[in-house]
Amino acid sequence: MAYVVTENCIKCKFTDCVDVCPVDCFREGPNFLVIDPDECIDCTLCVAECPAEAILAEDDVPPAQHSFIALNAELAKQWPTITATQAAPADAEEWNGKPDKLKLLER
Template sequence: MTHVVTDNCIKCKYKDCVEVCPVDCFYVGENMLVIHPDECIDCGVCVPECPAVAIFPDSDIPSESHWFELNRKFAGLWPNITKKGEPPGDADAWNGAPNKFAKHFSSKPGDG
């Protein structure tokens, strides 16, 4: 099992989860984070740290969801991130906004 970063991380990217991850399995894109499913040890310490409530066990994600594969794909393309850093200045305004993936997801890498 692994954990999966989902829609609400887009444009929020708070990075609190990165700081507590014991295996450094987070990868950073231009406007969201993902978890590498082969590196995650399913400890769950990242879940309560996410102010955007965007991280879930893969068992809680519907099987038809694209989130597991999206995390896998972009964890292989984006740089690893191990330090918290600052979230975007407008993160709080985006937190909870609906349907962010279709309009706002960026496949560009972020700064690791």
């Protein structure tokens, strides 16, 4: 079971999680992060570091967000690895907790 970055990361894109990942399984897109399910070792370290609470165990992803399981796997094959914390977008806090952000995902 891998961990999954879910909808609340879109436009928040806090990167606190990448510093603690022992296997560098995070991939970075324009306004979202994903976890490569083939690299994730289920260590859970990233979960507590995510200010947006957007990282969940695959088994805990709510039904309304199950599409994010496949989305993480798909985009992980396309996006580059991110291994160090970067500044969050200036408006990240404003987007934290907003619903219906999938339409805002930039690929």
